[in-house]
Amino acid sequence: MSRSRNKSKSRAWSNRQNRDRYVREARTLGYRARSVFKLSEVDRKYRLIKPSHQIVDLGAAPGGWSKYVATRLSDRGRIIGVDLLEMKPIHGVGIIQGDFTQPSVQEQIIDCLDGQLLDLVLSDMSPNISGIATIDQAKAEEIQVSILEFCCMTLKSSGTVLTKLFAGSSFSGIQQMYGMGFAQVSVIKPAASRSESREVYLLARGYRIRPQRHR
């Protein structure tokens, strides 16, 4: 791409950011990302987060969701943020850098839980898009399968998952997989999610499986 095209693309991006009311509000409130409003909306509507909850935030950088969760927890609660990218420290948030789909990273999360089970798994993970539909769908599925396998080891019976998905051919298969493990599965498009984006959130509540491992 030519340098002038790059320049006009980044000017369009920064104009859009400045016009966006969620970006302005996030800056005013000291949040690192506008995506915090997607989580706060779901939290208010579905009473997702309780002060004593044990929570993991997958795909946490730059830290909007993790910081929001930390403000909702008491000192009995716990939030661990995981991302491929380095994250600046956030007060009250345990941070792990690595690829969540790797068993070694999942082991690190389990170690940080000190033998407790999770009440809530949050995932805002966005895999890098290659543009090749079959590859991108396989990646999206791999992430969701990893989350479900991780739930088998760490999520409390009756626990909850809120996970980002992209509308596409793998969508209904993923929804079905969650339907097998959870009593209730809903698809949510929060107001702060851009209408032109294919992203939606799947809220799976009432985990029906007893976790297999608890250290």
Ligand SMILES: C[S@@+](CC[C@H](N)C(=O)[O-])C[C@H]1O[C@@H](n2cnc3c(N)ncnc32)[C@H](O)[C@@H]1O
């Ligand atoms: C949209 S951002 C998350 C924004 C975040 N919820 C916030 O409020 O600041 C998506 C993140 O997912 C991360 N990600 C994608 N695949 C991942 C993986 N396999 N393991 C860990 N993080 C991943 C990316 O590095 C990126 O930082």
